[in-house]
Amino acid sequence: MRWILYIFVFLILLLLAGYLFPREVSLERSIYIDKPPQTIFPYVNDYRKFNSWSPWRHIDPAMEYKYSGPETGVGATMSWHGENSNEGSGTQTIIASTPDSTVLNKLNFGDGSEASAEFRLMPQNGGTQVVWSFNTDTGGGPRERWMGLAIKKMVGESYEQGLAKLKQLMESSTKTEGANKEETNDTSNSVSDIPSDVDDAMGGGPQGVQSEMQNQQQEEAGETPENEEQKENQP
Numbered sequence: 007m008r009w010i011l012y013i014f015v016f017l018i019l020l021l022l023a024g025y026l027f028p029r030e031v032s033l034e035r036s037i038y039i040d041k042p043p044q045t046i047f048p049y050v051n052d053y054r055k056f057n058s059w060s061p062w063r064h065i066d067p068a069m070e071y072k073y074s075g076p077e078t079g080v081g082a083t084m085s086w087h088g089e090n091s092n093e094g095s096g097t098q099t100i101i102a103s104t105p106d107s108t109v110l111n112k113l114n115f116g117d118g119s120e121a122s123a124e125f126r127l128m129p130q131n132g133g134t135q136v137v138w139s140f141n142t143d144t145g146g147g148p149r150e151r152w153m154g155l156a157i158k159k160m161v162g163e164s165y166e167q168g169l170a171k172l173k174q175l176m177e178s179s180t181k182t183e184g185a186n187k188e189e190t191n192d193t194s195n196s197v198s199d200i201p202s203d204v205d206d207a208m209g210g211g212p213q214g215v216q217s218e219m220q221n222q223q224q225e226e227a228g229e230t231p232e233n234e235e236q237k238e239n240q241p
Contacts, residue, residue: 035137046127050125053084059175069087080100
């Protein structure tokens, strides 16, 4: 029976060790993108565009997203809800936005916990150093502090994946622009920073997800006449 006592003591010590960890979880990840801040900013200041590179967008194909408030900037809100989903539910709202510089988000999760996330765009060598930070208070209990370790690891990995997707999305436009210039041989026309493949990614989402596709189709309904004309002229 002594081994039961040992296990009990071990669990008590393990629980108390949680008080050695900070109750606040803070982290940040960064990446360099060879695009100016004004090109990247719309993709962190608009939740519909954010979902074109979000690391969580395709984890749960059945996840439902709803958008409310203004489309961009302060007050823009995105909510998510998934049945039987590890991603749970919650809302995210932009509470501060400085053009081409910073965007601060407040997150409310389905369990009542809150967090903040911030994007900082810093010009560097003709491109941008993008910093994505996260902060939350896990609470004063030892169990919550232990959970904070797992949260820090999971969020950190997701941020790295998301920033890599953003970099790929942004820098792919450079190649597309160059190909379009060579094909048309018309240097007098300006080239958009956002190519058609990026616009296609905006509607992202697996086929059959009716709720999300409807949201994205409404967004795509704003296609310009120029885009429609190009589609009609394609063989």
